[in-house]
Amino acid sequence: MTRPIPTCILGVGLAGLTFHVPFILSLPEIFTLHSVLERNPRTEGGKVKERFGVTTKIYRSLDDVLADPEIELVIVGTPNDTHYPFAKAALTAGKHVLVDKPVTATVQEAKELGSLAEAKNLVLFAFQNRRWDSDFLALKRLLAEPETSPQSLGAITEFESHFDRFRKTLKGTWKDELSPGAGLTYDLGPHLIDQALCLFGRPARVTAFIQNMRGLGNPKVDDSFTIYLHYDVGARNLYPLTVILRSHPLSVRSPQIRYIVRGTRGTYTKYGLDVQEDQLKVISSPKAILEDQYGMEPEYLWGTVERIEADDVTVTKSR
DSSP states (O other): OOOOEEEEEEOOSHIIIIIIHHHHHHOTTTEEEEEEEOSSOSSTTHHHHHHHOOOOEEESSHHHHHHOTTOOEEEEOSOGGGHHHHHHHHHHTTOEEEEESSSOSSHHHHHHHHHHHHHTTOOEEEEOGGGGOHHHHHHHHHHTSOTTSTTOOOSEEEEEEEOOOBOOSOOOSGGGSOSTTOSHHHHTHHHHHHHHHHHHOSOSEEEEEEEOSSOOSOTTSOOEEEEEEEEOSSSSOSSOEEEEEEEOTBOOOSSOEEEEEEESSEEEEEESOOSHHHHHHHOSSGGGGGSTTTTOOOGGGOOEEEEEOTTSSOEEEEO
16 A cells, blocks of 8 residues: 655645645545645644644744655745745755746756756656646537537637736735746746647747736736737647637626637637635635535536537527
8 A cells, every 4th residue: 555645835825725735635545744834833833723723743944844854745835936946955855846836937947957856766747736627627528529519619720718807906925026937927827828738739839928017016027918829730730720828907807708719610608717716715624625516616607609500500509
């Protein structure tokens, strides 16, 4: 029988308490929450005990974490500019590493970490939780439908994916400060880019428009982006395919648009964000992740398929 992996989570902010601790605790046959890095715990037991009632070892420095021979996996859930140095230090210390997106702020740094992990026979992986969003999983199933299916969109010609919001002010966090990996493109862009790559592979060309639209804070810290991925006709694409990835900070709409997928036989439209993040922010017990209602979207957020019939005139809708 394989024993659980002793795991240390670096950081107990939004990433640690929302996206990592609950899953580690809910999978005791795979992981053990050995410890966390919390530099200034306010209470005995720190934030993990406050939130989940679980007592785990607390380290106040990265050096102490890396010196512990019991720890096999380190999860990096700290600000973006620390991802590269923390991951490098953990790999150097012989630990497997899971890193929040973006893994690093530059390609050169990412390649360096990859080479280091390979040389030491360690696992280095990016945490891409949006691959398991319920709407994305539903979309993957839809795009896998055969052309004979009444749900088939035909050959995909355009794919549009959004993370929009309406926010007139800065939140005052490290994400608003000028540092490596700062800005909305590094924050939300990895989710949209990763989903597109999962669906369509690497594009032939990329065009991007990145800016500080609202003029708030440092002008070099972007708050909006529109990224075009261009796919040529080939074995995977019967038609040229354009993928549009967008995040707009002043989008007035409720619920916000999430996907628009156009094919030669139909269009898929989806509104609203996946519900898992909001659920994870409020659950008091990690066991809630294993309940049937976890990740289930309300029916009003389900996507809609509009499909042209054989007469090329009649359009039918289904959900």
